Amino acid sequence: MTRAAYSYRNDPDVPDFADDQPLIVFDGECVFCSGWVKFALKHDRQRRYRFLAAQTPLGQALYRHYGLNERDYETNILIDNGRAFFKSDGSIRMVAGLGFPYSLVRLFRLLPRRAADALYEFIARNRLKIAGRQSCMVPTPEQRSRFIT
Template sequence: MQPRQAYSYRNDPSVPDFTDDHPIIVFDGECIFCSGWVNFVLRHDRQGRYRFITAQSPLGEALYRHYGLDSRNYETNILLDAGIAYLKSEGSFRMAAGLGFPWTLACVFRVIPRRIRDPLYEVVARNRYRIAGRRNNCFVPTPEHRARFLA
């Protein structure tokens, strides 16, 4: 992915307008592993910081294309925080840090160079359907969490 300016998607006519006043996690809504991560975040995000978008939604697909990612084979979640996209291991560590203590402790793994941790992330991402399976339908939030999902 090419680094982009913060909020660059606002100037991309192919990306629909959306509310970006909270950090946003864009995830593969058909992946049981990814949906499990979202459920984990929903349980532990006591401040209700995060908003969510499924990669399969028109907005999710547009964001993947905007960042030069494959909009059909979602091998990374995207964390949009203050308009900046974080991918792979960096995105995951930042997501965990946003949950507060004790999840911020996961950031100790950031001492591992990205050239080592991102390939490990990619192995899991490529095999996520084999590891956890795939849903027939996209992730559907519970009524109590529906307001935190965009698009």
């Protein structure tokens, strides 16, 4: 779903939040998704990203705002400069935002979007079979400031 940049600011159902840095909304009960967050925390040398579990009230409100199922978190959301990105586009942008050598992931944009999204959807549908489900991401005290609760 395409919406104007910062459209969530005008949605009374979306609580206010700091949006001065890119925000990654992820399934906080998915080991696979939490692994991605741990990877991003480790390699985000510029401390560019903030993180939000989809199960929080704000996470659920953002899923609803973008027309996504707030109980089935089969796509992460990247909100960057007020714009939301989903599926393969969001993932490629997230990884590329970590800088070199990860920025080389942009080469995946050469794939047709339909094919890239199909691969993303396959992994998303099977992520719980691959890695399981549990509350597993416990940020260190140093990392806590990068999480919105």
